[in-house]
Amino acid sequence: LAKTTQPISMDSYEGQEVNITCSHNNIATNDYITWYQQFPSQGPRFIIQGYKTKVTNEVASLFIPADRKSSTLSLPRVSLSDTAVYYCLVVGGNFNKFYFGSGTKLNVKP
Amino acid sequence: NAGVMQNPRHLVRRRGQEARLRCSPMKGHSHVYWYRQLPEEGLKFMVYLQKENIIDESGMPKERFSAEFPKEGPSILRIQQVVRGDSAAYFCASSSDGLGNQPQHFGDGTRLSIL
Numbered sequence: 001l002a003k004t005t006q007p008i009s010m011d012s013y014e015g016q017e018v019n020i021t022c023s024h025n026n027i028a029t030n031d032y033i034t035w036y037q038q039f040p041s042q043g044p045r046f047i048i049q050g051y052k053t054k055v056t057n058e059v060a061s062l063f064i065p066a067d068r069k070s071s072t073l074s075l076p077r078v079s080l081s082d083t084a085v086y087y088c089l090v091v092g093g094n095f096n097k098f099y100f101g102s103g104t105k106l107n108v109k110p
Numbered sequence: 111n112a113g114v115m116q117n118p119r120h121l122v123r124r125r126g127q128e129a130r131l132r133c134s135p136m137k138g139h140s141h142v143y144w145y146r147q148l149p150e151e152g153l154k155f156m157v158y159l160q161k162e163n164i165i166d167e168s169g170m171p172k173e174r175f176s177a178e179f180p181k182e183g184p185s186i187l188r189i190q191q192v193v194r195g196d197s198a199a200y201f202c203a204s205s206s207d208g209l210g211n212q213p214q215h216f217g218d219g220t221r222l223s224i225l
Contacts, residue, residue, distance in 0.1 A: 043216030100152030
């Protein structure tokens, strides 16, 4: 299991871009990087997944450098409703045991 | 499409009783995962099932805990003779196949409280 390290918490203001970086030094060749969002009293919600370079969808972008030992989740123009815990996971191609660390608690202020 | 459905949302049991948590996966999904979450912590993997088979139960305590996913009906996580330390949120997730690069879709959990 490739463990991940991410900041415990971050503060931001509405309208700003937020970048959350995750370290995963022991990532294996077959591993993917996946991000989930969790609100209080709800289950985690899939945000984005990538293997290398850059992936973008309607809610976020994921930047992965060539060595893949880290990744950055970018949330453009956050709003108050983006206040949540964000989890970075490294998951293997044949490996379905997702390891959730403590996540990053993002607090968006008005 | 209905997402992953878990019930009950809240369950209160006294020490020594049994708790049964149910999970209906998303339509078309045959892979189910159970996780446990304590306050202010991340989710901890418990067990992975694929219709009628337990694939990986390495995260589930060997005593008092069991899980099943029958051919018909929801997946059940069963905790016998509950103790205070079993109080937690239990989440179920499902996926279309068992590969790690397939997103798991989560339900909103069952919050178990032990009196």
